[in-house]
Amino acid sequence: MIGILLMLIVLSGIYYWVLQAPMTQPELIWMLAGERLANGFHMYKDVVDDTGPLSAGVYWVIHLIFGKNFFVYKLIAGLIILFQVAYINSLFIQYKSFEENTYIPGAVMIVLFHLSFDFLTISPALMGGTFIVLALGQLFSQTVLQKEGSDSVLLVGVFGGIATCFHFPLVIFLPFLIVSGIVVSGFSFNQFVLSLVGYLLPIALCALYYFWMDALPEFIFEYFFATRIIDVYSHVNLKDVLILFALPILLTLTGYFVGTWFKLITVNQQKQRQLILIFLIFAIFSIFLTNRRTPYQWIILIPAFTYFISQIFIYLTQTRVINTFAVILFLGVPLVGYSWLVYQKSSGKLESYAIIYQEKHKITQGKRILVLGDDTAYYKNASLATSYLNSKLSNRILKDFDDYADMAMVYQEFLTEKPDVIIDQEKVFENLIERIPPLGNLYQKNGEFTYFLK
Incomplete structure (x- = not known):
């Protein structure tokens, strides 16, 4: 984990100290929302925006403590990233996703987080995605241990509901939790209802708060409906985003086929693979619900990418092949991200996304x-x-x-x-x-x- 921390510092440092990655328009919007809330106003009632209620609360607290501080956004994001990396890696170790205990998934994941400079900020997608990862961990426990208790079933729903209150497109994971819970983890009807109640609880509490603030109609319209019917903010065109993600997608497909063809796995590992595959499908669907076309909206794909790419290094045995893939991943992915940023800046395409102060x-x-x-x-x-x-x-x-x-x-x-x-x-x-x-x-x-x- 110390090595993973050093990788985070070095790879992130290149973005901000060498390439001078700029502040993005969404980041400035989040800071302004936090500033206005810190001045005693209320989200949706006194701030017309579609930022999630819990995300807005985080920006409010950050502004109260640190003010409008660009560095703090990066520092807190780095801590969240480290938590996700450590949690996913420990999850794979605890539930024997692979035969050997290894930190390869952690190293793979930290590299993937440096595919784009905007992954490294405290975005609603990053914060909400953390709770989706926590829900995934509870589903893993159901799959492997076949628990009869209700605590993990309830937490699956609660974590999913909290994620939705951070970032609306993550609402697509409600059917994921239902499908994977019933089909893969074997939820009973009572467990399904308990999970659904847990999911609705955070949303109901947010709605109750805005009802007290006399802003319930604004909360419902601005957060749940308005951003799905207005024009999308096309900060980055789809072609450029697909170019950026081409290498990780190719490595993910390679890892999937390596795991399918080169390794016989246990029943529990088979269930985990099904969970991750379903997770990946719903993560892709969540992108279509976003109203800002940016790379950071794709950050929810990283846990699934990590699982499949790790199989390349764990299941293959030929040293030369492994070394080749190691170079492609650990050098290729960051270089793609750095080159993409340089190209976007030099071509002027970043002007519709970054804050260009003149x-x-x-x-x-x-x-x-x-x-x-x-x-x-x-x-x-x-x-x-x-x-x-x-x-x-x-x-x-x-x-x-x-x-x-x-x-x-x-x-x-x-x-x-x-x-x-x-x-x-x-x-x-x-x-x-x-x-x-x-x-x-x-x-x-x-x-x-x-x-x-x-």
């Missing part, structure tokens, strides 16, 4: 601002004013000119918070002024889309 963005430094558009770099050294953090979600309110209740609420919010600067890239505020003339008396236009408070 001279024009300095006009908002130290101010309370509102950006109505996609150029969130204006927020880097500024704070959010008003609740309209997610521009696409906010447009359903700001452009709803026929709803007088919405227009009255918008006017009251602008009147109360009075952003120092409004960046109106999509001419939303310009149309608002036409509908609500008193707003125009508060601001003076300077340039094509910039409004300053008088």
Whole structure:
């Protein structure tokens, strides 16, 4: 594990100290949400965004303790990654997934985490995926030990529900838990109901909290529905993501066939392979529920990739073949990630994903601002004013000119918070002024889309 920790430090260091990996737009959005919550506001009611309730809570706590600190996001992510690596490796050892006790899965997993620079931040996908991994561990215990107790059955559901409250696309693992629990782990009807109750419990508690905060409709709409019907944020095109993942996918397929053809396994190991295979299928489906097309959304695939790739090094016996695959994995995968980042930066493709801070963005430094558009770099050294953090979600309110209740609420919010600067890239505020003339008396236009408070 010390060696795995050193690998994490070295491989991550190359991203941030050598290649200068930038802050991403989602990271800045999470920081802004945490900052606004730390100022006494409530998610969904006072922050229009689709970040998961538990993820938002984590960002709130981080801001309370550390403020808007980019390094802390990386440090905490590193600790979560180490936990996942240690847990998965111990899981395979405890339940005899392979004949020998080995740290090969841990080494494989830490390398896979460096396929993309945005894997190394505390994203909702990383936090939610941790609880899916914990649920997988409970399913392993059911498979191997055939427990009659209800504790692990309940925890399977609870961990799955918590994961959904961190990152909505992980809701797809509810049918995974059902299918794998019944087909592979042999859940009885009572165990199935207990697991389902455990799954719904965290979601019900979040809903109850927002009911108390008088924000239940906003929670239901913004988190569960809105991001599935608005346009997807295409930060990175699908072709580039597939190029990035081509090598791990190829190694995973190789590992699957090596495990199938070159090794006779026990009944329990066969059940574990079925679990991981079903896990991988549902993990792929979860990607289609995401509303931001980015590499970090694929991070949930890593545990399954780890299991199958490890079989290459455990089951093959030819030294030359093993050494070849070792070079491909331990050098090839990080180099693919580094090269991908360099190419994205040099080609300008990263501008739609990363925060590219330029001279024009300095006009908002130290101010309370509102950006109505996609150029969130204006927020880097500024704070959010008003609740309209997610521009696409906010447009359903700001452009709803026929709803007088919405227009009255918008006017009251602008009147109360009075952003120092409004960046109106999509001419939303310009149309608002036409509908609500008193707003125009508060601001003076300077340039094509910039409004300053008088």
